[in-house]
Every structure is written in C-alpha cells, then in structure tokens.
Amino acid sequence: MTDTTFGTASRDRENRFTQAIEWLARNPIAFPVLLICLVCLVVGAINPSFWQVANLFDILRASVVRGLFALGVLTVLAAGGLEVSFASIAALVMYSVTKFVVNYAPDLGILPILVMGAAGGTLCGMLNGMLVNWLKAPALIVTIGTQYAFRGIVLTFIGTSLFMNIPVSMDAFGQVNLMTITNSSEFEVKLPAYVLILVVAACVTWVILNRTLIGRAIYAVGGKPEIAERLGFRVPRVQLFVFSFAGMLAGIAGILHVSANRLANPFDLAGSELAVIAAVVLGGARITGGAGTVGGTMLGVLLITLVNNVLVLVGIPSTWQTAILGGFILFAGLFFTLTEKK
Amino acid sequence: MSSKFYDGQLGFLALVNAVVIVASLFLVGPKFVGLYSMQSMATQVSELGLLALGVMLAMAAGRGGIDLSGIALANLSGVIAFNLAPQFATATDAPMLYCWVFAAISIVVGILGGAINGTLVGYAGLTPIIATLGTQMLFTGVAVGLTGGSALRLGYIPPLDDFANLPVMGVPISFALFLGIAFALAIVLRYTKYGMRLFLLGSNDVAARYAGIPVRRMYFITYTIAGMLASVAGIIIAARTSSVKWDYGTSYVMVAILIAVMAGVRPEGGYGRVICVVISACALQLMSSLFNFMHLSNFFRDCAWGLLLLLFLAASKVDLSMYLRFRTPVRPGRA
Amino acid sequence: AADKEIVTVVKVTGENWFTRMEEGVDKYGADTDGITARQVGPAKADAAQQTAIIQDLIAQDVDAITIVPMDPSALEGVLRRAMKRGIVITTHEADNLQNTQVDMEAFDNHEFGAHFAEQIVECMGEKGQWTSFVGSLGSLTHVQWADGGEEYAAKFPGMELVSPKNESFNDANRAYEIAKEILRTYPDIKGFQGGSAIDVIGIGRAVEEAGLEDRTCVIGLGLPKDTGPYLETGAVDSIAFWDPLDAGYVMNILTKMTVMGEEIKDGMDLGVQGYNNVKVSAGPGEGIIVRGQAWVDVDAANYKEYPF
Amino acid sequence: MAGSETQEAQDNVVEFPASEAQAPFLEVRNLHKRFGGVHALRGVDMKIEPGQIYHLLGENGCGKSTLIKVISGAHPQSEGQLLIDGTAQQEFDPIRALAAGIETVYQDLSLLPNLSVAENIGLSQQLVQSNGRLFRWLKPGQLRRTARKALEAVELPTDAKFRKTEVSRLPIATRQLVAIARAIAGKARFVIMDEPTTALTRFEVENLISVVRKLQREGVAVLFVTHKLDECKAIGGRALVMRDGEMVADCDIGEISKARLGFLMTGRELEEGRYREARAAQTPLLEVRGLGRRGGFRDVDLTLARGEILGVTGLLDSGRNELAKALAGVAPADTGAITMAGKALHLAVPNDASQAGIGYVPEDRLTEGLFLEKPILDNTVMGILDRLRNRFGLLDKRRAVEEAERMSRELQIVAPDVSAPVKSLSGGNQQRVLIGRWLATAPQVLILHGPTVGVDVGSKDTIYRIIQAQAEAGMGVLIISDDLPELLQNCDRIAVMQKGRIKAVVPADEITQDRLYVEMGASLKGDELNASEGAQA
Ligand SMILES: Nc1ncnc2c1ncn2[C@@H]1O[C@H](COP(=O)(O)OP(=O)(O)OP(=O)(O)O)[C@@H](O)[C@H]1O
Ligand SMILES: Nc1ncnc2c1ncn2[C@@H]1O[C@H](COP(=O)(O)OP(=O)(O)OP(=O)(O)O)[C@@H](O)[C@H]1O
Ligand SMILES: [Mg+2]
Ligand SMILES: [Mg+2]
Secondary structure, eight states: OHHHHHHHHHHHHHHHHHHHHHHHHHOTTHHHHHHHHHHHHHHHHHOGGGOSHHHHHHHHHHHHHHHHHHHHHHHHHHTTOOOOOHHHHHHHHHHHHHHHHHHHOTTOOHHHHHHHHHHHHHHHHHHHHHHHHHHOSOHHHHHHHHHHHHHHHIIIIIOOOOBOOOOHHHHHHHHOEEEEEEOTTSOEEEEETTHHHHHHHHHHHHHHHHHBHHHHHHHHHHHOHHHHHHTTOOHHHHHHHHHHHHHHHHHHHHHHHHHHHTSBOTTTTTTOHHHHHHHHHHTTOOTTSSOOOHHHHHHHHHHHHHHHHHGGGGTOOGGGHHHHHHHHHHHHHHHHHHHHHO | OOOOSOOHHHHHHHHHHHHHHHHHHHHTOGGGGSHHHHHHHHHHHHHHHHHHHHHHHHHHTOSSOOOOOHHHHHHHHHHHHHHHGGGTOOTTTOHHHHHHHHHHHHHHHHHHHHHHHHIIIIISOOOHHHHHHHHHHHHHHHHHHHHTTSOEEOOOOHHHHHHHHOEETTEEHHHHHHHHHHHHHHHHHHHSHHHHHHHHHHHOHHHHHHTTOOHHHHHHHHHHHHHHHHHHHHHHHHHHHTEEOTTTTTTHHHHHHHHHHHTTOOTTSSOOOHHHHHHHHHHHHHHHHHHHHTTOOHHHHHHHHHHHHHHHHHHHHSOTHHHHOSOOOOOOSOO | OOOEEEEEEOSOSSOHHHHHHHHHHHHHHHHSTTEEEEEEOOSSSOHHHHHHHHHHHHHTTOSEEEEOOSSHHHHHHHHHHHHHTTOEEEEESOTTOSSOSEEEESSOHHHHHHHHHHHHHHHHTTOEEEEEEESOTTOHHHHHHHHHHHHHHTTOTTEEEOSOSEEOTTOHHHHHHHHHHHHHHOTTEEEEEEOSTTHHHHHHHHHHHTTOTTTOEEEEEOOHHHHHHHHHHTSSOEEEEEOHHHHHHHHHHHHHHHHHTOOOOTTOOOSSTTOSSOEEEEOSSSSEEEEOOOEEEEETTTGGGSOO | OHHHHHHHHHHHHHHSTTOTTOOOSEEEEEEEEEETTEEEEEEEEEEEOTTOEEEEEEOTTSSHHHHHHHHTTSSOOSEEEEEETTEEOSSOOHHHHHHTTEEEEOTTTTOOTTSBHHHHHHHHHHHHHTTTOOOSBOOHHHHHHHHHHHHHHTTOOOSHHHHTSBGGGSOHHHHHHHHHHHHHHSOOSEEEEESTTTTOOHHHHHHHHHHHHHHHHTTOEEEEEOSOHHHHHHHOSEEEEEETTEEEEEEEGGGSOHHHHHHHHHSSOTTTTOOSOOOOOOSEEEEEEEEEETTTEEEEEEEEETTOEEEEEEOGGGTHHHHHHHHTTSSOOSEEEEEETTEEEOOSSHHHHHHTTEEEEOSOIIIIIOOTTSBHHHHHHGGGGGGGBOTTSSBOHHHHHHHHHHHHHHTTOOOSOTTSBGGGSOHHHHHHHHHHHHHHTOOSEEEEESTTTTOOHHHHHHHHHHHHHHHHTTOEEEEEOSOHHHHHHHOSEEEEEETTEEEEEEEGGGOOHHHHHHHHTOOOOHHHHHHHHHHHO
16 A cells, blocks of 8 residues: 555656656756746845846846857757857957948948948858858868958958047947936946847847748758758758858947947957857757757856856855856756757 | 778878978078977977877767867866875975876876766767867866966976976977877777777767667767876976966867868768877978968968868868879779 | 077067057167067967967077066976077066066066055045956066055055955956946945056946946056046046057167176166166076166046057 | 749640640659669659559669659759659759649658647748748748648647647657648649558558548549558559669559569569578577567567577567667667576667677668778678787787678678778678678677668578578577568568567468568458457457
8 A cells, every 4th residue: 555655656756757857848948047046046145235236237238249149159050050250250340340440431320330240240151151061061160260260360461459449439339328227326337228239139030030931941950951951941041041140140249349348359259159159058059950049048148147247246256157157058968968868 | 990001181191291391491491390490399299289189089989079178178187286286295305206196186187077078978968069068168167266267387397397398319208208199099099999999989879889889988988088188288288388277278179170170080970090180280380380480470370270270171072082192002803 | 790689479469568569679670780679479368379489489599589478487498498598588577487587677566556556545535445456366467566556555544455356367348347346246446456458448447337437546557548538537547557669679678788798787777768777686596687667657638648 | 933834834734635645744754863873763764644643662772762852852863854744844953843743751751850740731831932932931820721721631630739849759650640741731733652651550541541532533643652562452543663773664553463563573573582491499599578668569578599580570660660679779678578598688788789699780771780981891890809809909900801801702792892981882782791790790699670671682682591591500580570571581480560569470481471461450451450350359
C-alpha cells in the first residue's frame, strides 16, 4: 500500500518534472526571464537602492547599441550562421561616416547621417553574405576574417585618432531626452531618445521574422537548408539578406554610439562581440540555427546589461563580471541542451 | 591514415615560407635571415603554434569543433600557477624548483580547464562554440577576478628566462619544446588508435558512434589535450614576459584559427596535419616579422591577416594539389 | 658614419597622445644630424604585441630603443636581452623598470598626483567625498598619481576618499559607466581625480548628463582638444598634462646622449621647456631616472592655446 | 513567368480540343542525371496524363527518387528534356514546378522541423504566388484556411493548437500525413508521393486512397513510388518500372503479373541467390528476452543460433528499426535482457555491442555507416586497430594496408587501391567496405540493417554470397529489412513485427511473399486481412 502510493507520487513528480522541461523547451524565453528576476531579487534584497528609476534608465540606455547588434546576430543565427564582424562593421562605418561628415558636410542633419550609416553597414554586411555564399565555409570563420579586414581598413586607411568635434546634429541627437527625472539626491536622470531606435528596430525585426515570407524563409534555412532549398526557398538570397540586415543594424548602432558618446574613436566597440552573442544565446536562440525570438533576445540583452551594471551595487567587484557572464552562458548552454534532448 | 607524407598543402606551405624568405632578402636585406633574427622569430612562434595545434585538434574532431578558450586558459593557468607556486617553493631560494612547480601547476590547470571543455562538449553535448565561448569568458573572468586586472610580475628568475630565450645549440629551448610537442602529437595522431579514430570521428560523428568509437570519451580527451597545449603556451608566455596577466595575446584567438585554416585543417572536421600547422605558424611569423622589418603599420597587418584567412578559405575551394603535385605515386592494379 | 637609428616604441599606435608624441620624435630626427628617429607601436594596447615588436627591433639591430611600456614588468626579459646585444634602452613612464639605462619622467609622479588633489581639495572646499581613477592598476604612474593625491588629501579631515583607483582600461565609455555607477552609489560625491588621459572625458559626460557640472570637481590628466567641450560646460574643471611632443623629443635626446656615451647630470638643461633643470636619481636597476617639471595646467580659459 | 507559360499551354488546349495530338501534362525525354561519378538516371522517357494514377516501381537505388526530384525541380537534369503541357522547360526549379501544379511528397518528407504544421502546409503556396520572391507579407489568413482545408482532407486535427505545433514534435506517421496534406493543399495538377504509406496504418492508407480517388476525379494525375505490389494492384492504374536508372516498362498494372513485374524490376528470377540450404536452429548464440523500449517495441523474445540467418521484417512503425538499434546499442532497450552465448550483455552504447562481438551495418550507409572522405583502408581497419600494433605499441601501417587489401580481395571490392576514398566507390562496393569492416573484427553476431538498400543488382548477389558464407562459417546473422525477396532468399527463419511486437516467427521455406505481407498488416486485400485478424483473436 505505502509502496504503491510512493510509486505513484514519484511518477507524478517525474511527470511534473518532464512536463516542466517540456514547457521550457517550448518557451525558451522563460530562461532569461527567470534569470533576470533572480538577479533583480538578489541584488534588490542586498542593496535596496537598486530599486530606482535611474537604474532602469541606465540599463535601457546601455542596452541600445548592444541590442541593435544582438538583433542582427539573432537574424543571422536564425538562418543558421554566426556573425562576429558586426562590431568591426560598426567601427568602420561610424568612424568613416563621422569623419566624412565633419570634413565635408558638417551641417548635415541626423537623418541623412543615419541613412549613410545604415547604407554603409548594409554594404559591409552584403560583402559578408556574398563571401559566406561563395566560400561555403562556416560563417563564423568567414566573419572572423572580415572582422579583421574591416578593422584593419578603418585603422590603416581612414584614421586612428579619436576626435570630439563630431557633427552638431549627431551631438544634439545624442542629447535629446524622452524623460528627465530629478531624483532624491538632486541629480538628473535622463532617458535618451535614441532608445526609441532600438524599440523601432526590434519591432521591425519582429515583423520581418514573423510577418513576412523572408522571415519564414530565414527560419526554414536555419532549420534544414537542403530541404528549404528543395521547397523553393532561395538559400543564397536569404543569406545575403540576413548578413546585410545585420550589417545595416551594426551601421546604425555605430552612428548611435558616436552620438551617445559624443566622440568618434575607431578603437571603440571591438571586443564587445562575445557579450552580444552571449545575450542572443541567453535569450534562447539556438547556436545551430533555426530558432530564436526577438523578445528573448531583448531580454538576453537586458540580462547582460543588468549584470554589467549592478554587480557593484552588491559589492562584487566589476572584475568578476566576465566570469559571471561566462557562467551564465554555460548554464544557458546546458539548460538548452537538456531541454532539447527531451 | 593515408601513408603519404607529402601532400599538396604541405608543398604549398613550404612554398609560402620560401617565397617570404626570398622576398625578405630583396625587401629588407640579409639581416632578416640572420641567426638572431631567426631565433627571435622562433621564440615568438612557439606559443602561437601551440594554441593553433589546440584549435586544430578541436576542428579535426568535428561537430563544428573550435576552441575559442585557448589563450584565456593559457593566461589563467599562468595566473593560478603564480598564485599557488610560492606555497611550494620560492623563486629566490630555489629558482629551479620554483620553475618546475610553476610549470606543473600550469599544466594541471590547463588539463582541468581542457577537461571542463571536454566534459561540456563530450558528455553534456554542448556545441563547441557555445561551450568554449562560455569557458573563454569564465577563464578570462576568473583570471581578471584573481588579479584585479593587473599584471603580476614574476621578476627575473634565471631558469625561467633561459627557458624562454636561451638558445641551446642555436635553437631556443621554448621552440625546441614546441617542436618536441608537435612531433609527439604528430606521432599520436598518425600512429595510434586515438589519432586514427579522431579523424574518423571528425569526418562523420554519427558513423563513428555506430562503429563503436567511444565518441564522448574522444571529445573529452581531445579538448583536454587542447587545454594542456594551451597551458604550455601559457608557461612560455609567462617565461617570455616574466609576468602573467589575463589579457596577454587577446589577438591570438583569431591568429590561431588563421594558422589552422592556412594549414588546411578543415573547419568541418576530419582532416588536419600537425606538420602543416607548424609550417603554417612559421609562415605567419615570418610574414609578421617581415612587416615589422618593413616598418609597415600594425593595422595593415590585421587587415592582411583577415584577407589572408579569406584567401585561404577561397583557396581550399580550388584544388591546389593539382598544380603543386610534383609526382604522385600511382600504385598499379587493384586491391 | 651611418646614422644611428633610434626607435621609439609606444603603447599603441593611433591614439592622439601617441600621435602627438610621434611629432616630437620626428622633429627630433629632423633636428639632429647623424640620427634617424622613428616611432612604432602595436595596433592594440596588448603587452604581447608590444613585446613582439621589440623582439623584431632587436633582430633588426637598431642602435637604441626607447619605450613607453604597456606593462613594464612584461618587458624585463626582452629588454635585458636587448641590452646584452649592446642596444641602448631608455624608457618613459616606467620608473620601476630594472632593465633600462635611462628612465625619463616628465615630473615626480607623487607630486603630480598631489597637484591634482590640491586643486580638488580647494575646489571642494576641503570637505566631501571624492574618488580617483587609473587606466589600470598595472599602469604604475597612474597608481602613483592616485597615491600621491590620496596622501595629500589625507591632510584634510573633511575629505573622504571613496572607491579609490577605479580602472577605466583606457576606455572613455568604461570611465563613463564607472562614473555613473559611482554617482549612483555615492550620490553626494563631489570630487573626481582622473587617471588616464581619457578618464576625464568619460567622467565629464556622466557629470554633465546628471546635471552636476557645478556641484562636482573633475580634475585629472587630459588633452586640451579632446577635453575642450567639457571644459567649456564646466563638467571638467581643469586638466593637466605633459606635452607628449616634448616628452618624445626629450626621450630621444636622452637616448642619443646614452648612445654617444655622454653623461647625464643632475640639474642639466635639456633645452626643452619643463626640462630645463632635470633631477637625476638612481633607478631600481643599473639605470638612472631623469625627471623634469613639465606639467601644464589647463582650464576653460586657456585650453585653446594647445592645438592637440 | 511560369504562370504565363501555363496560361499559354491552356490556350493550346482550347485550340486543339481533345485530339490525339494533345500533349500530355508532363513528359520527360531521354533524361540523364549524374551525381559526380554516379550515373543515377540513364535516359528516362515518361509521359504523365491528367487524371491517371501511376505506380513507379523498381528496386532500391534504381533512381526513382532521383527521377521525381528532377521532375519537381529539386535537382537540375544533366541531360534531356522536360516538357509541361508540351512546352519544354528551361531553368526548371521548385518554384516553377509548384507553379505548374507539380506537388511532391518526398521520401524524407521534406518537412521543415522547426516550423509549424500550418506553415509547412501553406508556405509553398505563398512562395509560388510571389514567384519565389521573398519580400512579401505573410498572409496568415490564407495560411490558416489552406492548412485547415488540407488537414481536413487527410483527417488530421484542424484546431489552432495542432496547426501551431512544431513539426519536430509530431510522430512520424503524423508527419507523413502532414507532408501529404501539403501536397494536396495547393492547386495541384500532378501529385507525386514517394513511398507515402510506409509509416501509415491500414486505416490511414485507406483514407489516403480515398483522397487520391477524389484528386483523380478532379483530373489530377497521381504518381506513387512504392515497393508494395499488392497495394498498387488494389489501387490500379499504370505501372512504370525502372531498373538501374532506365525506364523498362509502362503498362497497365491490372494486366501484368507480379512475377513479371518482379522480373522487370530486378532483371532476374526471384529464386536466385540462395547459396546454402536453410537449416534448423542449433546452438543458441544470441538470446533476447522480454526486450522493450518505450515508443519502439516491447516483449520481444528472439533466439539467434550459431550459423543461422534470422530475418526481421515489419512496417516502418512496427518497431523493427528500433529493435535493430537496440541490439546494436545505438538506442538501448529499457527493459528485458540480452544474453550472448549464455552471458548477460548490457548494451548502453554501440561500443558495448562491438566489444561483445556484435557488428552492426546500419541502414543509412552514407550518414551512419561510412566515413566517405576517408580511404578504404581507414574504413576497413578501424575496428581492429588493437591487433595492428607493432612492438612500440604504435600502428603498423604496413600490416594495416595488408589487412585492408586482403579484405578487399576477399569481398571483391573494385577500387584502384585501398587509399581511394570510399565516396569514390559505387554503392555496392561501399556496402562491401562496410561489411568488410565488421568481418575483419570477426564478430559472433552480425546485424545487417537493410543490407542492400541502394545497391545495384550485381552487387546484391555478391553481398548475399558473403552473408551466407559467413553464416556457413558459424556466424549468427540478423537481417532487418522490408525487402521481402531478400529475406526469403537469405534467411532460415523470418520474424514478423507488428505494432512493436513479434507477431510470428516462420521458417523461410514455408512462407510466401503474399503471406508475409499479410503478417505485416500491410496488405489491402481486405478479406485476407480480416481472416488473419480473426485467427489472431
Ligand atoms: N545526392 C546524391 N549524390 C550522389 N548519389 C546519389 C544522390 N542521390 C541519389 N544518388 C544515387 O543515385 C541512385 C538512385 O537513387 P534514388 O534515391 O533515386 O533511388 P530509389 O530508386 O529512390 O531507391 P529507394 O527505393 O531506396 O528509395 C542511387 O545509387 C543513389 O545512391
Ligand atoms: N547506391 C549507390 N550510391 C552511390 N553511387 C552508386 C550507387 N549505385 C551505383 N552507383 C554509381 O553508379 C555507377 C554505375 O553503377 P553500377 O551499378 O554500374 O556500378 P559498377 O561500377 O558496375 O560497380 P558495382 O557493380 O560494384 O556496383 C557506379 O560508378 C557507381 O559510382
Ligand atoms: Mg564642475
Ligand atoms: Mg527513393
């Protein structure tokens, strides 16, 4: 009698565990949500000053450039590739466009500058796409190559020196705020307007991925390229598109980076690649392609930014950030592998 | 396990080396090929070469294999060895003992770190990119955390310094060690069960499993060896710079991949030769030093590396062996 | 006889600071007969790459190498070998390096730090919270400035140093992020002492965004042109620097003297503003340390006089 | 583009109404297809008329799938012409094929595993409407309607939850129905189904046939690729028989005997190929008791004797494949016991099986069996590396080469030398390399999973000879296959599986092919089936 009850109970538990795993496998977005809640609760409990609007604003502001990169990486990853040249593209585009505008058209408005950034990024991305198609090598290795090539080009041929006299329109754009709050200790916290660009980009990416044929084609190619090809999806075009799109986002991100920091430094952004890929992976995109959502990616970006920003609040020296992020990635990798095997 | 020693890739790489050396005679003069210059390049090439061998192993094992964590682990093993070695010996009283302890701890850390990668890839089934990306951040992060981000000085420890730089019969010790390790690895890959199975595994991991190859253990061993190679590189770096730091050679991740791809290691797995990696590393070092001799900007070098990587990827699409094969022994008849 | 070749190796190529230094190096080469002078540096602020460059220079058998080390301790081995091969080695910003013949410092680093702190203390009215930045804890001079500042400020009981020696890793954005964090953690903070030349840019931006230009005192190393906009708004109150052009020039003067076997004496006049009465002391190794008094204070009023 | 061509073609129809000269819907002339060195199609001619049912028959690997891939635009032809409504097609691709109304259910189903059921069904239609251009809005309404209609036709659920399920989460039979639903979702004029019934139950097959009848009434041509002759006969229509990449017959399926069909397909009499007498079981070697694996099979009891060849057959979902994989340690069983010569075995990974002396030649030679890039040498000696050590403990390359050469001599492998990469060999030779690898290890039991899939006729014979010679020498051989003539030719006993259980074990010389079909539960001859079910009950 006791034996049987025990038996059923444990089977129930096992069932519930399997069900939980199943549910998580279908809703990978739960993973970043859980981690974000966890981090917030722990940090908030240790240091209540975490709960202020200022923090939220800062995290949003710091998420913009990383978020744009992540949307590009997500798109490429969904189509089954991995792109690591985005930071170099952004550096190349932001520095050359800013330098060009300063020297030849210092009064240019922000809109044309953004368009130039987007166009430049698209060109670089297109090059990536063509190379991946043509060389038939893993996208990771190809983009490692272009990463160095782009970086080498900007530093060899365009310039190396940081300059502060960025075009007025860019400077002004970086200073437009949506909201300004003066907090208890009398200093102002501002929510910059360029946060909206990330919001727009996320919406556009979402629409592309979920509401257009190309979006479905991206996932189809990321899932099973041979079958997608047989069903009439033109794989080379899809690849060209995703790399160009990622390039375009990187170009825009570069311009925003300059506007926000009010200086143009060609050495900037290099080295931010891993954190971005980490964000996308934490957001539930599969590194082997064919899966990943905009929502998850945005949450992944928030999570990374959160970790970067709040560790000092709980007395963990910022030097341990990287280790914690590494731990998160491995955790995510293990978690998703486990749910996938089920 | 094709028994031919010579192949197209090998010939091509040898040719690249020869071309660079000849070009250097015209571009910068005979100083470039002088003994000291050669020794200096040899000391520089060892650490890169070891990391590239690790990348080669990971790539050859297939399943999208890659090891992004090599240089991070090299630095971490140096940092941990720096912290622990004084427990066993002091550099001032027993420099020789200290060096051995330092090396031993480094290698243990390297093996442990590699084993973490191996466990993640082999037993937990993570994609190598994710696994080594995660461990790269973890290793780097731990090294940063332990050092607070700054360099730790070893000071002048004669045996360690000699190890990095002293030539014995004209060959720097670190370079000889690199060659020795490469030779041992080549033998292992060519003449042991492990080696032969590794390349089979890389060319088709499903078939390998069906054929009874202990696939998970193979991945574990392979990444562990890669970790060990990284820690040896870490020792050489520590010896050469008399210090340990978390971010030495951050550019090496890419350069090691470049060397491996140049050496004809297929990113899809299943193929790679140690001797080609060694020669390819030498070619890269020759070019790098030549650029320095020619006073070319280092940014140009980055650019050149990127383009070179793409070029070699393109070249691997074209069958070079056709043009480079001097003579292929065609065995008559059939089996 | 053939020209003597002096090569200056800097931390990283392309940054404005070292671009300005290159002007000094080139100027020295042009001014001086019998000397070719040039400057090289790695593409990335990476100690390993700097070492590789020096190794190749040794192989090229240049006559003298003068170095601004990324990380002095990483260079001991390679520099010792260079000296064994008879190459003259001089350094800058590395007064703890053993294997050098001459180390040139633009000034006494403790004094320089104290000079910053003096201004901060005065600006803050001798009381309140303040903090200090360094490029990295490995950058010895930055640490010495921070220490010098700390010692000076310790004389004023009202001054409270919080979260000292934040590392910006020579990255303005990183300095900005840290400054924001500090503002949030210590809302009453009033003083910031910058370390690396771009720290003040990052700090200035954070201060400006928080609307705290008037309440805070931001003072540190900086370059006039880069910092100009923040000096204008008052987000950065004052900067000091030594002219990298002069430093490059003087480094080469000292190197040439060493190559020629001339003696460098205490109180010598090197013919460059700020180095008219150098102090010579023994270094930690065989070599000597030569110090000038070459810092320049700059604020909103006079930064335009310096075009770099 | 393709749309306007179809339009033109329809105008033609108006001009020449119902005359003899009217072009068939689709015609191929002298079609060749080469994959590198593989000459898969060697001059195929074929006509497809509207409203007609066709059965494309032929041995494994004769080129059936290749032919339909060319017709559906998935592969370009190497040579020859493809005409639709009398118009020769240039640069034919999947989009044009779909636009022309050619819908295909591939053997591998060609479903996109990470997309939903509805998307798998409806996306092609939108792709055709946009003529392959991708910068178009998705039409969710159309997607929903199309999916619902098509799912209804194949009697799958039509609710939103099912439509949004990812295909990778569906069982194989449901996937097959989804693939069929996709084919009939659009405005099809010609539906091709490559072995559509392998995973289906009898009920689902009957439902499928009624769908096909409906299509036929609407003037749609249907082509089945199948190995099940009885099923073809029950459906009726025309038989197209292929052999070795050529079309050898086009005739009415009702008027041709099965024996004749078999001869056309294989080019030989079925009774060929038995090189040894069947014999009664002697010393038991491998014993399986109560073996089971969740979702695969259960309560399996089997005994394999020394020197015996035991066949296992059944439908795709009968559990035969899972049983084979469990015995090979690839997908281990979770209940029951396996003993080898009286010793209990625990097979958790393939390595355990090979250590225990069980060799496994997998079904999919190319992805699961061979290392295609690697030479014959590596492929054959990889199992006996321990035996090839010299006194330093290192591999003795010379002896390895000798071993490999000996093996390729014994198995008559045709290759320039043992350093030739396996991918350069013909299918039959590839299979012999794979068998040779296991023979080199001298296993006690050899499991052959579909040993002659995709192997040409001549090679089949050689392989049968090898298998039977090994059994003669005392090896226990287990053949898992759905190729009934193959089983009848080689086996001493045949175990038939149905729904995960062993339904019957019969001596091979006491059973006919028809009878086997019945046992498998595959036959459509209603009476016979009912009778046998009655007998069971
Ligand atoms: N992509 C390819 N590359 C090389 N060879 C191929 C390819 N596809 C098919 N083949 C070969 O072409 C021949 C015909 O194969 P196909 O798949 O058309 O046979 P089939 O008649 O459909 O066989 P089955 O009844 O097993 O499905 C086989 O020898 C096969 O190995
Ligand atoms: N299943 C298959 N997979 C791949 N290629 C195949 C297959 N079957 C045949 N081929 C290729 O088709 C070509 C012609 O086939 P054919 O059956 O005449 O082979 P063969 O060269 O006579 O050798 P064998 O009789 O051993 O099969 C061969 O060169 C072979 O490469
Ligand atoms: Mg102020
Ligand atoms: Mg087929």
